[in-house]
Amino acid sequence: MVSKKPTRPKSLSSGRPPTVKSSRSMSRKASRTLINTHHQLDKQRRQAATKGDKGTEARITAEIEQLGGIDHYQKASLQGQSLDRGGDTSKVLLEWLPMADLKKHGQPLKMLEVGSLSTRNACSTSGVFDMQHIDLNSQEPGIKQQDFMDRPLPKDESETFDIISLSLVLNFVPEADGRGQMLLRTLSFLRKESDTPMGTAEDLFPSLFVVLPRSCVDNSRYFTDARFDELMTILGYARMKTKMTQKLAYSLWRRVGSTRTRLPSFTKKEINPGRTRNNFVMTLKGSAIRPA
Missing domain, CATH: 3.40.50.150 (Vaccinia Virus protein VP39)
Structure with a gap:
């Protein structure tokens, strides 16, 4: 989904692959493998998109489609709620x-x-x-x-x-x-x-x-x-x-109903260096107005 405003964060659909319908049921092992593979491919796809590498992004998107897209991933996730995720969250x-x-x-x-x-x-x-x-x-x-x-x-x-x-x-x-x-x-x-x-x-x-x-x-x-x-x-x-x-x-x-009217920035900074660690982070740009 293309943003209408340059400052607007990307739609959630930017982080989700195309939908391909599938009705195949999965074993525990297949469900776990699909979830892990999807996450790895999705990360690689987002990295390619960030670099502007359209060719690699298209190739990885095609791989995700071959796996069944978001529809098949969601079916694996549903099974994962009772299998790999320890139950309904x-x-x-x-x-x-x-x-x-x-x-x-x-x-x-x-x-x-x-x-x-x-x-x-x-x-x-x-x-x-x-x-x-x-x-x-x-x-x-x-x-x-x-x-x-x-x-x-x-x-x-x-x-x-x-x-x-x-x-x-x-x-x-x-x-x-x-x-x-x-x-x-x-x-x-x-x-x-x-x-x-x-x-x-x-x-x-x-x-x-x-x-x-x-x-x-x-x-x-x-x-x-x-x-x-x-x-x-x-x-x-x-x-x-x-x-x-x-x-x-x-x-x-x-x-808790804070009276704060200006939000400070919350930036990315390295806390735990290490080759085996992931790059997950949440940041926030400073804002002069707090939502009602």
Whole structure:
């Protein structure tokens, strides 16, 4: 997707390969191999695009298409939720929430799930959320095909959410600044802190649920869990919950309603040198105006 404005971060679709339909089921080994191969090829494709090497970019894109494109990758990811990813990631969020209190509350929480793969995950079937699912390549009728970065801003508070889920989404955004811009944009879609108090549950909302590959925060040259805290503090989030598994890093962040009106830049800097480390990082350009 071509940006209309030079300063606008690339659409999420810039980090995702073309869609090729496939109905083939996969074994655990095949699913894991496809996911790993896709990530490697996608990284090489983005590097070629950054260098302006159109020939290499086209060749790698063709290789990704031969693997089945984003549709086949998403099918592998769905199987991976129960195989390689340790289960449905939204189950961790439910473990953190005071479910008994939320079920007693008359009105369900409004939740936006970005990068949704299924309408049947734990949060969707819990009975405590009024869900909206979006993804670049919808796999089900209940998932709206939409790029979060192109989603129209809320017209009023009725179109905001109590919680937003970014589960294994940020790592697919093609540029470091684009990841920061996505986090910044979530503030525009969350309700204000003082609205709709919920008793014992109010200490966790409005909030943002983030899941990243663990290697993004513990094996990067430029990014760590501590740096993630720094970035989220700049944005006005406070970490409420965290969990590390062998493959994933889970975190729940509450919007704390900072009065900051100017956002400082959050830049890329080498923290952990090493040949075996990856280059994942999130950055943020300074901004004079903070989202409402």
